[in-house]
Amino acid sequence: MRRFELVLPGSLDECVKALAQAPADSKLLAGGTDLLPQLKNGLLKPACVIDLSGIPRLRSIEAGNGQGLRVGSAVTARTLELDRAVRANYLSLAESGALVGSVQVRNLATLGGNICNAAPSADMAPPLLALDAEAVITGPKGERRVPIAAFFTGVRRTVLAPDELLVELAIPNPGSHSGGSYLRHTPRRELDIAVVGVASQLTLANGRCAKARIALAAVAPVPVRATAAEQALEGQAVTPDLIKRAADLAVEAARPISDQRGSADFRRHLVRVLTRRTLTTALARAGA
Numbered sequence: 475m476r477r478f479e480l481v482l483p484g485s486l487d488e489c490v491k492a493l494a495q496a497p498a499d500s501k502l503l504a505g506g507t508d509l510l511p512q513l514k515n516g517l518l519k520p521a522c523v524i525d526l527s528g529i530p531r532l533r534s535i536e537a538g539n540g541q542g543l544r545v546g547s548a549v550t551a552r553t554l555e556l557d558r559a560v561r562a563n564y565l566s567l568a569e570s571g572a573l574v575g576s577v578q579v580r581n582l583a584t585l586g587g588n589i590c591n592a593a594p595s596a597d598m599a600p601p602l603l604a605l606d607a608e609a610v611i612t613g614p615k616g617e618r619r620v621p622i623a624a625f626f627t628g629v630r631r632t633v634l635a636p637d638e639l640l641v642e643l644a645i646p647n648p649g650s651h652s653g654g655s656y657l658r659h660t661p662r663r664e665l666d667i668a669v670v671g672v673a674s675q676l677t678l679a680n681g682r683c684a685k686a687r688i689a690l691a692a693v694a695p696v697p698v699r700a701t702a703a704e705q706a707l708e709g710q711a712v713t714p715d716l717i718k719r720a721a722d723l724a725v726e727a728a729r730p731i732s733d734q735r736g737s738a739d740f741r742r743h744l745v746r747v748l749t750r751r752t753l754t755t756a757l758a759r760a761g762a
């Protein structure tokens with residue numbers, strides 16, 4: 475690994491200043507579970523690494539009186555897996571956190587690192603899309619908010635400028651009569667990355683689907699929403715037949731590739747199966 479300067483800011487302001495002064499190829503370090511392998515195998519050779527571990531705001535979770543959830547970018551997957559407020563209203567996010575790596579990895583791996591690394595297979599991205607989260611970003615020009623669906627611009631690419639960092643994810647409260655679910659397929663039970671991941675969120679009103687969200691991972695360069703499937707559900711009474719139709723429509727949103735972990739056809743099949751399963755679970759959790 476090439477030697478680098480390590481900077482340890484103690485606040486968000488210090489971090490923004492450090493980023494502004496650092497060379498353009500500098501990297502932020504959260505849990506390091508993606509970054510350190512990239513440094514060790516020489517994929518990245520930054521002259522400066524800025525460690526986020528000394529910034530308390532990035533590690534906080536706030537679930538204020540029905541106002542929604544604010545999750546600091548350095549909150550770990552393990553915290554999301556176990557946190558009561560997250561499990562109560564944002565269960566798909568807790569489920570995705572629980573699937574990352576092993577317990578040892580989850581104790582380091584952060585939500586922000588998962589999102590900013592922007593791997594197409596990132597497990598915590600689909601629930602954020604299904605929950606309509608916004609990325610809160612800061613930099614020398616101040617703070618800006620970006621809908622998470624617009625945050626990813628390509629494989630390992632995001633809207634973040636070199637002098638910006640992700641502060642937190644703001645997630646609206648899905649409200650009562652709403653339920654979500656995240657499932658993925660991996661050949662191994664753990665320590666494997668998703669061949670396909672699907673998050674679904676359903677909100678019911680008067681026995682019908684008021685809002686549907688379905689988000690897919692590992693079937694396109696960036697996580698995608700299955701909007702045709704969502705539209706087929708909205709306004710309707712959600713029956714097993716309708717779920718089956720929505721699962722068929724979800725396949726249309728997938729643009730999978732064939733690689734060593736699965737063919738494009740297998741991935742399309744998985745989208746259909748996992749969409750049906752996550753919608754069925756989301757419906758039950760919404761209290762149907």
Ligand SMILES: Cc1cc2nc3c(=O)[nH]c(=O)nc-3n(C[C@H](O)[C@H](O)[C@H](O)COP(=O)(O)OP(=O)(O)OC[C@H]3O[C@@H](n4cnc5c(N)ncnc54)[C@H](O)[C@@H]3O)c2cc1C
Nearest residue numbers: 502504505506507508509574575583584587588590597640
């Ligand atoms: C053994 C193993 C198993 C794994 N299993 C899974 C899995 O099952 N599912 C899965 O999705 N991933 C998995 N991963 C990948 C990784 O653990 C996750 O993506 C993790 O969430 C990354 O978080 P981190 O805090 O370690 O990120 P880091 O490695 O610290 O950072 C990742 C990238 O994000 C940038 N970054 C971090 N925080 C910020 C911020 N606040 N603002 C701007 N940029 C930022 C960094 O500069 C870096 O480019 C695995 C990794 C390992 C080593």
